[in-house]
Amino acid sequence: MKTAGQSGRGEGRAVPPRLRIAARVTAAVFGAYGFAWGLAAFGAELGALAGMAPAEAVTASSLLALVVLPVASLWAFAVPRITVGWAVLGGGGVLLIAASQFAGTVGP
Amino acid sequence: MPDALMLPGLFGLCYFAFAALALSVERHWRDLVDSRRAPPRRTVFRLRLAALLCLAAALSVAVRHDGTSFGLLLWALALSAGALAVAATVTWRTRAARG
């Protein structure tokens, strides 16, 4: 089964294709969702800090996160190196969640 | 504009718009109009301009009759309906032309 996700980087690392596909798929499913989660949480906190009513802030940030979600999932397949993909999606998601927690304690 | 005329008018305008666009595509022009040459650039321009005008008119009809939100929604969906109808027509006529 030929997978198009790899861009044929034969950089001397013998990573089995199954593992590469698994890395891409988990990044697309869980990494992207985690990133969207972080976006929604941080966006909601930002909105509340900016003076939006909480229900408004939650709705706005969730809608934005929803638009980003499928794009992020597809990006997990488009990015040439999946480690970069995991760093951005997974790492970014964690960062955003941490930022939202911080904003939550700082805010009113 | 009377109720009964609005819908046929809307779909008719969308249909003509996409028919003009279809004919401006070289493959369909060759299949349906003139198999020897590609459509001349002026013709392509005129066809696409006509399509744009028909689509604008269709939007105006929809919004005048149903208000902004329903009109916009109806127009957006009528576009797809018109395009599908034109695709069906192109297939049917191309099959017939091929014999």
Added chain:
Amino acid sequence: MTAKKRKLISPALRAAMLWPHTWAGVTLGGLLMLIFFMGSLAVFASEIDRWMMPATRVGAVETGPASLDHAVLPAVEKLAAGRAVRDWYVQLPDERRPVMALQVRTEAGNAGGMATSDGQLLPPVGTLGGTYFFYPLHYSLHLRAGFIGYWIVCFASVAMLAGLISGVVIHARIFKDFFTFRSWGQFRRSLLDLHNLTGVLVLPFHLMITITGIVIVLPIVLPAGVQALYGGDVRRFYDDALRNYSRPRSGVAAPLAPLDPMVAEARRLWGGGEPAVVFVYNAGDAASVVRINRALRDRISLDVQPVYFDGVTGQVLKYQRPGPVVATHRVLSGLHFAAFDHWPLRWLYFLFGLSGCVLIGTGMLYWMEKRRVAHGVKPGVGWRSVAAIACGSTSGMLIATLAMMAANRLLPAGIPSRELVEAGLFFLIWIGSAVHAAIRTRTDPPWSEQCTAVALLAAACVVLNWITTGEHPIRAVASADWAVLGVDAVLALTAFAAWRVSRRLAQRPGPDLSTLAKVTDHA
């Protein structure tokens, strides 16, 4: 010829998008087919209800608007059957559902029923119909525990969005091939053409319907914002966002004030419009609350503009419009729900929903035809499994739907839990069709056999409606019963189309692998 074209989408990107597009389609195609098909049926759920519940075919609302005090309250009392009522609500009659639907919660449990607009209770309808079977199947797969159904449907929907976006990226000549459908020649090429056609030409609808569907339940499937600002309390979020109001029982008994004046006041506050649903919370209590929702017939937004009244004094307790972002969310949700009274739009939703099924189906068929070459004349288990699932989730699902509607006409009225028997039959027959597909798939799934079954069942439904209710299409026209006429017409069309397809398939020779390998799909 393409020498000077600037590359908007690089071949590498195109290649990278191919794998997720293909595998999301192959693994989730069956589920998405179900969601799109049941969603299309849900557009006309009320009409399907009229067909499946003949007692509710009372024609236009003849006796005028239902009086809450004179028609609804007595019906509530009858449903309560002497037990103390805690809360109740009534969905008032409208054009599409000319009877009222009541739900009463007593200390002993729930009691529901339908009544004509003058308060006459109808006998139990004995079916879940379109509104309580096909529609919930669409958005939750009837899996309610922990909202697991919502999660699964939304996961598939996000995958659908990814499929739509990746599909556009993959499509090599989106404008040149805009109107191209080569229905002659190689079957595989025709499939791809049709897949591209239904995908590209109806793309605005597919994008809109998929994203708005997820938007409706967004706080449930992406609760990060609610977690952040409401500590995870989704109810408090909804109360805040939708301007709801509630208060606990006081324990002191008090009579309910007349409801009809409250409706008039609500109309005044709305600046016009009809009431759609009336709720009474803490019935018979001093802290009772009456909530009146506005009908959504004349607008896109799902905002029901709830007005809350004190149940004892009739004073307005709360009426507050939502903020701009929540109002936008209501409009987006309304775009999906299509609760508005605009028949051309509803038919377009129905047809485009079915075009989504064609999109998904042609995708699965294309994969099957393409892989057939790789797998040789006798495909292996993998291909046969995908093929069987494709068959079971298309013609099999149609068979189950039609069999349930036929059972609705055939099952005797008195059997206990009749609605559950109907639903059980749906799932049983669906499983049977899937098993049939699995067993009979050798080089091809049994399309012709299942299409024949679809044709026979659809025709049988029309005939059974005639026999069991006496309402044949001509009589439906005479009594202006457009709902039943519409359902019968679609059934008849389905029977005709399925029969034609079945005959064509039975005559088609088997796939010729020697030529299949040579076809270039994008020529």
